[in-house]
Amino acid sequence: MDARVAASLIAGLVVLLHGLTAWALVEVNMEDRVEVFRGDTAQITCMFSSDDGIGGVTIQWFYVLRTGEKQKIYYEDATMKVVDRGTPFTDRITVNVTAATGEVVLTITDVQVTDQLEFICLIKSLTDGVGEGRTKLLVFEKPDSPTIEGFQTGISVYEDVSKIGTCEVKNGFPKPNVTWYRNNAPLRGADDVMKVVPSITIESSGLFSVRSELSMKVTKEDKDALFYCEVTYLVPGGTRMIETNTINITVYYPSTAVHMWVESPKGKIKEGDSIEFHCQGDGNMPSSIFTIKHSGEEYTMESNMYVLANVTRLNSGDYECVSLDTDTYEELSGTTTIFVDYLDPAVVAPAGPVEVDQGEELTATCNALSSLQMHTAWFKDGQAVSVGHTLMLKNATFDTAGTYQCVVTVLEVDGMETMATFGVKVKGPPEIMQSEHTDIEESLDSTVDLTCHVRGYPAPNIIWTTPDGKFLETTSEIETEDGVISTASVEVTSDLTAFCNASNEYGADALAFNIKAIQTETAIPPKRIRKEGSGVIIAVIIICILLLAILGSVLYFLYKKGKICGRSGKQDLTKEKSSKDNIVVEMKSDNTEEAILLGVNGEKQPPSTQ
Known part of the structure; x- marks a missing residue:
């Protein structure tokens, strides 16, 4: 085979294999985290894509244990949906699949803090x-x-860390953080000046208390510092903060100066007052003791106060x-100065009582020793008569006599006052004060009281007389500052005149009281009363005569009918029996013969029936 052909075949195979592998890949996308409050419902979404479609995939959900192992809680394929039994989520999860979008949603209800785990789709x-x-x-x-x-007792600046x-915050998740503040600034420092010791408690619910x-x-x-705590805690999507109330603490620190003052009375002090001293340092150590020293005397203060x-x-x-x-035996002191104002008793010269002749002049002085400026006034019978230390009485009369009062007052101090009195006697002949009631009308057989007011010194002698020289009895006699008041009682039997006679070594005076007796008329004359009494007696006699006449007529009628015995003897009277009561008649003869009780049958009744 040609090398180039072999290479082409190999290249095509690689491309074919690569294509098959690409078709089999599954892509899965999920959020890094899902946040939810305890007790709420959580939804975890799993987005996937696959060439096999929803019918050619299996879906499984796992959670990761604390040890790192996976624990399956759900399985689904084209033929079945299975929730694993015996897991913490068995009764609390559901899975919903949306084929069109390739979305798988795991729903967990009543989320607890123990559900804070990693979940795998x-x-x-x-x-x-496979995709995950x-x-x-x-x-x-x-x-x-x-x-x-806060700490309830005071803290001394001499103490070490106290x-x-x-601060305490309970039932949070995750663990809340506590930060201390002083005057709005967070507290930080070395252990030798400040320590913050936290303690964490995991409650049975899994929540944290700090x-x-x-x-x-x-x-x-x-x-003067204010302390409080700031608590920060996490919530879905952010952080929250809450602050406590503020507290302050009692700090004991030593004084650097002592201040002393008079709390009362305010203003000037006078004799007889009570002085309330106060003493206070600019520190507040409970180990401090306060004492007051004056002229070698020493007084212990209670609650930083002393009353003299x-x-x-x-x-x-x-x-x-x-x-x-x-604690340190250090002493500090403060001072204050007081002055006690005084007003001595007033002294009047000459000392009373003073005797002065009519028409003469009298001068009196009133003085008192005081540390302040004084005001002096003279009074008689409650009325002001003079101002100043000297009292001058010119051309003395009986009106001048009496008691004078000297009042010395310190105006700038309330209640600072003294007084003294002296009496004046004006010598002269008696002078009877003219009465408005010297002509008097009174009823016969009544009693009238006559009053005679006589001025004069020495006290006049008073006697009551009538024109014929008879003495009247004095019922009362009262000596006054300027003379005598005498009273006599007179029985009014006719018109009369009574004299009030007053005398002393300087002369005499008299006053006449004219009394006219008035005869009052009675409502019913005595003669008319006697006539009315005789008329009543006559009427009674007439009625008695009429009754006797009626009784005589009845007896005569009975006699004529033979129902009553004659004068010569006793005869039975008979009467038909009545359907009601028996009639009994008692008769006596003119010769006072024996009384006979006759029944209806004419028989004599025995004594027992009488």
Whole structure:
């Protein structure tokens, strides 16, 4: 054979064999991954092409075990469709084939986290061509809302790394990530200043719970810091983030300065007040002890406060607050100065009571010692009469007499006030205050009270008299600041005049009360009452006479009928028996003969029936 012919035959055979091989190839295309939430339904699509057509291929589905081995779960050819028994997917998968497009869809219902596996679609043609594709099924579960819990007790800046708090997020898949933040900045640092210790728990459902514990060495600046956690987790097609609430921690740090002040009273302090001292350092170490020192005295503060009660001017001066840190024995102090204002009792000169003659002049002064400017005023009977330290009373009269009150006030301090009183007696003859009721009308046999108000000093002597020189009884006598008030009771039996007579060593005065007796009329005159009484008696007598006449007529009628005995003896009276009661008549003779009870049969009744 010619070499060229042989070469041509060989070349043609190669082309023929190559063509046969190309016709037998199966092409399979699948997505790299399919993502789905736990509990949802997943669909894994397998696209293939083959010259044999759908009737000349077999379809098989597998999943890859953790060991790397394949586990068949489905088989299909032109004659049968078989779901493998005894696999985790036996009751949860279906396969749909679309011949026109060469699409095979594996559907898995109620996807669980254990279904996160690699799935294989195997297409085999009748000419022994095989195609294979792989897809990873990724399962996701959104975790519960994260929680954060801070360390409840304070942390000292002297301590090493201390626990700040914990964050926890539960039931996520895949595992959520926890990041700590302080004031919106993520926390990072060396282990000697900060530690974050995570712990992961796999729940029975296969979900992950993550707990993260933050510890760090705190500084004074951390007292105002806000800590929180950021949790990131995967979802189909992306990443999500959720943050916890913020927490702060109590940081104990030493003071660098101490401030002392008076909390109350605000403003000026007066004697008798209670002073409330406060002392505070710019640190907050619980080991700090505060004390107050003043003039050799030392007072222990409670809750950084001390109350000094009922102060006097002797309490004025400087007060020092000392803060002692019992951990380091360092001392810091702060001071404040107070001044206690005072107002001494008022003193009036001359000391009362003061006696002055009518027409004379009297001068009195009122003074008080105070640390502040004072205002002085004089009062009598609640009315202001003068302003200033001096009171001048000119041309004294009985109206001048009485009690005067000196009031000294510090206007700029509320409640700072003192007062003193003194009495004035004006000497002079009695002066009877004219009464508006000296002419009085009263009923006969009544009693009237007469009142006489007499001014004068010394206190006048008062007597009550009548024009004929008789003395009236004084029922009451009250001594006043300017004299005497006397009262007498008079029984009104006729018109009369009563005199109020007042006298002292300087003279006398009198006042007359004229009383007119009034006779009041009664509603029923006495004579008419007697006439009405006689008329009643006469009417009673007439009625009695009429009754006696009627009784006599009845007796006479019975006598005529023979129903009653004569005057000479006793006779039975008979009467037909009544259908009702028996009649019994008791008769006595003019000679007081024995009474006889007669029945209807005329027989004498025994005494027992009477």
